[in-house]
Amino acid sequence: RKEVEQDPGPFNVPEGATVAFNCTYSNSASQSFFWYRQDCRKEPKLLMSVYSSGNEDGRFTAQLNRASQYISLLIRDSKLSDSATYLCVVNGKDSSYKLIFGSGTRLLVRP
Amino acid sequence: EPEVTQTPSHQVTQMGQEVILRCVPISNHLYFYWYRQILGQKVEFLVSFYNNEISEKSEIFDDQFSVERPDGSNFTLKIRSTKLEDSAMYFCASSAGQVFPGELFFGEGSRLTVL
Numbered sequence: 679r680k681e682v683e684q685d686p687g688p689f690n691v692p693e694g695a696t697v698a699f700n701c702t703y704s705n706s707a708s709q710s711f712f713w714y715r716q717d718c719r720k721e722p723k724l725l726m727s728v729y730s731s732g733n734e735d736g737r738f739t740a741q742l743n744r745a746s747q748y749i750s751l752l753i754r755d756s757k758l759s760d761s762a763t764y765l766c767v768v769n770g771k772d773s774s775y776k777l778i779f780g781s782g783t784r785l786l787v788r789p
Numbered sequence: 790e791p792e793v794t795q796t797p798s799h800q801v802t803q804m805g806q807e808v809i810l811r812c813v814p815i816s817n818h819l820y821f822y823w824y825r826q827i828l829g830q831k832v833e834f835l836v837s838f839y840n841n842e843i844s845e846k847s848e849i850f851d852d853q854f855s856v857e858r859p860d861g862s863n864f865t866l867k868i869r870s871t872k873l874e875d876s877a878m879y880f881c882a883s884s885a886g887q888v889f890p891g892e893l894f895f896g897e898g899s900r901l902t903v904l
Contacts, residue, residue: 684886685797687868692869699863709892716832719878720897720898721880721895721897721898722832722880722895724893759864760866765831765832770834770845774845775820775822775837775839775844775884776834776837776845776847777824777893778834779824779831779832779833779834779853780831781831
């Protein structure tokens with residue numbers, strides 16, 4: 679089983695649509711969870727951390743299910759500028775500073 | 790806004806040559822990292838560095854790789870004898886470390902092409 683698994687997509691959606699991405703991770707000892715965004719040929723940038731109770735940042739909502747080892751990201755009211763690859767990221771094990779990246783889910787938002 | 794800077798942005802080298810990639814992390818950050826991304830593949834952890842020593846490294850980070858913080862600002866990755874499969878984008882990152890593990894700030898990357 680891959681350490682962090684994501685559907686590669688692409689998800690092709692119209693502006694204004696709501697889109698959801700899922701991610702599963704294999705190490706039950708992981709304690710820190712994130713969504714990063716990566717534009718083509720650019721560096722990853724933190725979109726949001728994911729907390730146990732779920733959290734929201736504007737149009738973005740992240741959820742964590744530790745029992746199922748599952749993380750989700752919901753984007754509401756998609757903008758053209760949301761087009762990017764979304765990376766699910768977890769730390770390697772408790773107290774580890776090593777981040778393990780998923781291969782990413784590509785989102786294309788069309789006019 | 791403070792940022793992580795990397796040089797060179799692109800380096801082309803012959804197989805077997807030594808390469809040094811340079812990074813200037815954000816000035817008050819305590820943790821430093823190198824990641825790499827082979828074209829079309831996922832971002833992979835290489836090494837983390839704290840308090841002037843390696844804190845973690847991956848299986849990729851073998852004896853051909855080394856890191857150094859030669860002064861108070863630079864953080865370097867050296868590849869002693871490059872191989873074709875070392876061709877990748879190398880990202881330096883830093884984090885403040887107060888909140889574990891905190892946000893990682895990535896540089897724009899150094900693209901290494903080994904011929």
